[in-house]
Amino acid sequence: MPELPEVETTLRGIKPHFLGKKITVVHIRHHQLRWPIPQNIAAILQGKTLQKITRRAKYLLLTFNHGTLIIHLGMSGKLSVVANNTSFKKHDHCDFVFDKLILRYHDPRRFGAILWTDGDPLQHSLLKNLGPEPLSRSFNAKYLYRSCQHKKANIKSIIMNSQIVVGVGNIYANEALFLVGIHPAQSARSLNLVMCEKLVQAIKTVLRKSIKAGGTTLRDFLQADGKLGYFAQQLQVYGRKNLPCFQCQQAIILLRQQQRATYFCAKCQNK
């Protein structure tokens, strides 16, 4: 499940292979992702040179001189770099064929998206209302504090809300809240500025560490399976139901919030 560190790792992995290169042909084997891949995408891209690869939230933006390809990996999406004429496997839905290499999109659950815009991608309806990047300076204590005021919702749903801050998926929300000892069900408006500062720093720390871990596997990116980074990170609470807390040995609790699994330590994370 690609979280922000995986998307960033993917970006860094594909960039050196395709930047400034020309697409010769596009093959689509399955149009139906979260939204249909535009029918004319092959015609749009054929013969065009990739000018820029950037990221906004978990969206990868591949910019050409006449528009931008917007790619989201969803839950199970993966972009890989394979040699030309490499045979495709199940769920390899889309190939962007360049001179020597293929940028291949694989996505068993098809929650991802491949879209095209000929305007400013940041003004695309999917992107224009997104909150700040978590690692940017505009995501800071004051901002989070303001975003939490008058909010009845619990703090976990606030930090996972992409209109407030992007890129904090379920795993990292759990981990960051544990790091600062905040109970995931605590109401957002009850956090003071000091707690917001700690939480902001925890989110940044968790994401930075994970991106760094992802970076260590970059050299393997050409290999088809390329296990990405965050598994390397030691998770403190996520997926550890009933196992002893690393800090106090008390059993980690699993509860459900907004239909998402929340793992926390009742002793270390006080209400």
Place this chain on the structure above:
DNA sequence: AAATTCTCCTGAAGGC
């Protein structure tokens, strides 16, 4: 307006 629930999908895991 804000908060919650629903939805897409497949593969893995668990029960019998």
Place this chain on the structure above:
DNA sequence: TGCCTTCAGGAGAATT
């Protein structure tokens, strides 16, 4: 071994 059920989750859409 195999079939069936349940669960996982990103995030936009629909609903409350």
